[in-house]
Amino acid sequence: MSICTLVTQDAPDFTAEAVMPDNTFAEIKLSAYHGKYVILFFYPLDFTFVCPSEILAFNKRLPDFKGKNCEVIGVSVDSKYTHLAWKNTPLENGGIGKIQYPLVQDLNKSIARSYGILFNDSVALRGLFLIDPNGKVRHAVINDLPLGRSVNEALRMVGALQFVETHGDEVCPANWQEGDEAMTASSEGVAAYLAKHG
Secondary structure (H helix, E strand, O other): OOHHHHOOOEOOOOEEEEEOOOOOEEEEEHHHHOOOEEEEEEOOOOOOOHHHHHHHHHHHOHHHHHOOOEEEEEEEOOOHHHHHHHHOOOHHHOOOOOOOOOEEEOOOOHHHHHOOOEEOOOEEOEEEEEEOOOOEEEEEEEEOOOOOOOHHHHHHHHHHHHHHHHOOOEEOOOOOOOOOOOEEOOHHHHHHHHHHHO
């Protein structure tokens, strides 16, 4: 399945081993997170370059995600043992330290493949999926290997999704931030919004 066809569809479920925040190994099932929002993000490989900057950036903002009833889960094609070794490597030596969300192993690449982001049958591209409490994909973005993602944008999208879910016929225009005026989804609404902000 390609990334574009996943939006509005059920997120492909998986059961896989992961390194948990306390550095134990556990089996996690994506569908067990129903009832919460989930940011599921893929990265190419442990012990590489852009990846630790993203993983640490998500960890830094983890309280903000959790404050929105949103869990963060990272996935790569590495083993759980490699994830653990990377967590046990100090930051000054290229490690990631005490990451407080699960890092999932995808050794057989089946998870990356099911999300349509497996590159050259080798590693996952930088795919990110926002999954709602019903298990549906509501937002997806994919970056090439050298391009790091914006954690702030991922958090903004969680807020935007929650806003539209609770505000009836209002939608979030370009660059919307929490606290900004939204737009009524009608001809009159867009005209009124553009007259003020266009």
